[in-house]
Amino acid sequence: MNAASFSPLPTLRPKFSLFCSDIQKPGSVDCHSNCNKSTSQASLFLCPDSTNRRNGMLAGPLCASPSGRRNLVGPTSYLAETSAYDVAALESTSRVAEEKVGVLLLNLGGPETLNDVQPFLFNLFADPDIIRLPRLFRFLQRPLAKLISVLRAPKSKEGYAAIGGGSPLRKITDDQALAIKMALEAKGISSNVYVGMRYWYPFTEEAVQQIKRDRITRLVVLPL
Numbered sequence: 691m692n693a694a695s696f697s698p699l700p701t702l703r704p705k706f707s708l709f710c711s712d713i714q715k716p717g718s719v720d721c722h723s724n725c726n727k728s729t730s731q732a733s734l735f736l737c738p739d740s741t742n743r744r745n746g747m748l749a750g751p752l753c754a755s756p757s758g759r760r761n762l763v764g765p766t767s768y769l770a771e772t773s774a775y776d777v778a779a780l781e782s783t784s785r786v787a788e789e790k791v792g793v794l795l796l797n798l799g800g801p802e803t804l805n806d807v808q809p810f811l812f813n814l815f816a817d818p819d820i821i822r823l824p825r826l827f828r829f830l831q832r833p834l835a836k837l838i839s840v841l842r843a844p845k846s847k848e849g850y851a852a853i854g855g856g857s858p859l860r861k862i863t864d865d866q867a868l869a870i871k872m873a874l875e876a877k878g879i880s881s882n883v884y885v886g887m888r889y890w891y892p893f894t895e896e897a898v899q900q901i902k903r904d905r906i907t908r909l910v911v912l913p914l
């Protein structure tokens with residue numbers, strides 16, 4: 691997790707904008723080259739100091755790089771980029787009765803059962819951030835992903851079978867979510883903590899939908 695200095699935006703607004711683009715229009719904007727766009731409604735997002743790639747994610751500006759243009763097996767996912775926050779700001783804003791604080795943990799996900807392995811691998815390899823084909827050959831992305839995932843799945847299944855039949859990533863991330871919720875609770879900050887995965891359930895879109903349903907007004911995004 692990155693924690694960096696920040697300066698909270700001055701106004702509290704009832705809406706948030708999770709990414710550069712409007713989250714209601716997934717995939718409509720590619721933020722890769724435009725990550726410093728207005729974050730005026732994402733008041734706890736801050737510009738971090740790093741632009742390093744880490745865990746396949748750009749540790750950089752606030753916004754996400756929507757991968758919504760990819761059409762994966764599950765809902766398409768966003769890749770959030772680094773954000774940072776200040777607990778002091780959370781503490782002060784959470785005192786405002788109408789504020790609802792949310793924390794969104796972003797991870798990549800992994801197959802939970804052996805049956806998930808092939809479609810999970812498809813999602814992984816269908817991502818141009820994992821396998822980037824020359825523009826001319828983009829149309830081969832999904833067929834190639836299908837081919838690789840089908841060919842690799844048996845071997846991968848053996849590996850997952852050896853560690854209990856699935857990836858531990860979901861549980862680990864859920865445990866982290868709970869730990870963050872409890873740590874904030876101990877500071878007197880009531881929060882909802884969400885988990886969003888890029889390649890498997892719960893997909894980031896599902897988390898975002900839940901965040902909207904819960905009417906979160908302050909959101910901290912932590913790419914793990």
Ligand SMILES: C=CC1=C(C)c2cc3[nH]c(cc4nc(cc5[nH]c(cc1n2)c(C)c5CCC(=O)O)C(CCC(=O)O)=C4C)c(C)c3C=C
Pocket residue numbers: 745746798799800801811814819820842845846847849856857858859
């Ligand atoms: C050529 C093969 C692979 C490339 C390139 C690759 C890049 C890559 N992968 C991740 C994230 C994850 N990969 C995971 C599992 C996984 N990855 C590959 C192959 C390549 N990945 C395979 C075959 C598998 C299945 C497991 C196995 O057989 O070894 C996972 C899931 C981990 C889990 O907990 O289950 C993740 C996450 C990134 C970010 C990346 C390139 C940047």
Ligand SMILES: [Fe+2]
Pocket residue numbers: 814
């Ligand atoms: Fe991988």
